[in-house]
Amino acid sequence: MQQDFYIKDWVKIKDGKISNSKSEIFNSSEKNLDFFLKSVYDFLELKYPKFHKMDGLSKLGILGTEILFRKNSISTDTALILSNNASSLETDRQFQESTKTFASPALFVYTLPNIVLGEVSIKFKLQSENAFFIAESFNAELLKNYTESLLTSGKSSEVLCGWLNLQNGEYDVFLCLISPEINISFSEESLKNLYFAEND
Amino acid sequence: MKKLYLLDDAIISPLGFSIEENISAIREGKSGLQLQQKPEITENSFYAGIIDESPLNDAFKAIRNPKKYTKLEKMMLLAVQQILNKNPNLNLAETALVITTTKGNINLLKDPGNFLEIRLKLSELGKVIANFFGFILKPIIVSNACISGGLGLAVTRRLGSIGKLKNALVVGGDLVSDFVVSGFNSFQALSQEACKPFSRDRNGISLGEAAAAMLVSIDKPESSGNIALIGDSTVNDANHISGPSRTGEGLYQSIQKALKEASISTTEINFLSAHGTATIYNDEMESMAFHRSGLQNTPLHSLKGYFGHTLGASALIESIVTKHSMLKNHLYSSKNFGELGVSKSLNIIQQNGEKQINYALKTASGFGGCNLALVFKKE
Amino acid sequence: MINLQTELKESIIEQLNLEDVEPADIGNDEPLFGDGLGLDSIDALELIVLLEKDYGIKLTDPAQSREIFVSINKMAEFIEANRTK
Secondary structure: OOOOOEEEEEEEEEOOEEEEOOOEEEEOOOOOHHHHHHHHHHHOOOOOHHHHHOOHHHHHHHHHHHHHHHHOOOOOOOEEEEEEOOOOHHHHHHHHHHOOOOOOHHHHOOOOOOHHHHHHHHHHOOOOOEEEEEOOOOOHHHHHHHHHHHHHOOOOOOEEEEEEEEEOOEEEEEEEEEEOOOOEEOOHHHHHHHHHOOOO | OOOEEEEEEEEEEOOEOOHHHHHHHHHOOOOOOEEEOOOOOOOOOEEEEOOOHHHHHHHHHOOOOHHHOOHHHHHHHHHHHHHHHHOOOOOHHHEEEEEEOOOOOHHHHOOOOOOOHHHHOHHHHHHHHHHHHOOOOOOEEEOOHHHHHHHHHHHHHHHHHOOOOOEEEEEEEEOOOHHHHHHHHHOOOEOOOOOOOOEOOOOOEOEEOEEEEEEEEOOOOOOOOOEEEEEEEEOOOOOOOOOOOOOOHHHHHHHHHHHHHHOOOHHHOOEEEOOOOOOHHHHHHHHHHHHHOOOOOOEEEOOHHHHOEOHHHHHHHHHHHHHHHHHHOEEOOOOOOOOEOOOOOOEEOOOOEEOOOOEEEEEEEEHHHEEEEEEEEEO | OOOHHHHHHHHHHHHOOOOOOOHHHOOOOOOOEOOOOOEOHHHHHHHHHHHHHHHOOOOOOHHHHHHHOOOHHHHHHHHHHHOOO
């Protein structure tokens, strides 16, 4: 018999607003990305100096997972499956700009979309399965299928999956924690409904 | 988990535009690496494997107008075309397209030439390839640093195991762009000589560009003598985003999990295709992980001395060469190896040889702390 | 006029995004890597860029950088002896 999986919790970060499965938890009118990210860092009372060295994509990933993992205890084999449209293009542009004078190694290291998976793994000590996918738009079908393949094969006991996009200073983050614990049913449909729902 | 059968493959590299040319170049010890000068990036010369665009255009003319496609697209399209030519009955309506790359058309960021800027996005690369051949299913694009090419095979097997796909074309490619040359140069990671994996005098990587494609299937082919992927695992080091783990923990765990899934022991592995980038810390890390896994006597090579480090294509290319090694029972030498320069002993292949290869292990590691292990079986 | 040590501390804080660190927090002989300021290998590479950008010093041997980036005083000493701007 096929095992069922559930959405244990989720978090969304978009247009200055942060919400999870229970309620809206943060709201800011700050338009500047760096200032917004710093205000969330302060709001969460994070003490993680490395955060300030990260690029925008990794900062968004750290803030999103921090919100999810604070509320939900996680096992060290929780897999990380993220996807987006812009890859690391925001940082790619900054690095390209730096090459006109002095190419910056601290920027170059962030010119891969999966670096955020490394940052999250370090912060939460996850020695687990990782994959980063690129898609034209929110790819519920692939996220659902790949998550299911990791859970049914026993490669992971839980999966963090979602969409983490940053382009031209605009961010769109939707992360879900998937587990066998009974909660919101996990399907392509439910992922889409949550992703496209307005939270006001 | 089901097995994933490796059916057909193609490599487009400086060593040649066909699988036969690439394999025979390796057998003959030829390298695609050549001395390069890029004074606008670095005053030092360095070695890299770069594909000459004029023969590439000549080869591409046979299928379409080369002006309409970027260099990387031409390489990847040629690789796929070769496989389709050999498999005319493949039903593209139910064949998945899995694309693996780190930077895709990143060279367009500096100079888009005649192309629209959107062309540098990886999702566009997927579209170009899918539309060119008429793939129906949405392309699956994997961009996970230097394990991408091998991870593409694992992703395909995993999705196939739960019935989400049957056949797939896994395509990998990356360029030696000014972008990555500048980056690795800023990391002081470029060797001024052709790279020397696992050697005492190794001092960095040589970059390479290539595209590769592999036709794979969950269904067992009717003919005998097949190679199948029977175990796969990725484990993050959770240690540092660019520095390899000193203990090789993530790679060690990846190897253990992949072997466990394949239900075989270390001693059954007849051949190991390592990552072997020839940086001081990567090769050292691998030696730790291999030693901890009991693989110190297993014959191993790195192919970076032939192709250079082809980034998102490397683990796919190396899996393809592993497949041909297994089918022919050939061990190919690890090019540019001199004297062992890692702290744990390893059995580096110094001369081509013959050996019955029933099981092989392919490993890869990359920025972001990612590691990958794949176990292949001949049956 | 601020001295070279203070100038270095300010540019290190800026270049390496050391939020919440003031120049006064960094001791002249305090180790920059490991237990001291806790810098890592990417920071070391950025410091190599800083030496070239601000002082016209090109370091090509990573081993050499390990001897220089020991402390603010060591760095200042090396810069005084080798600067071209």
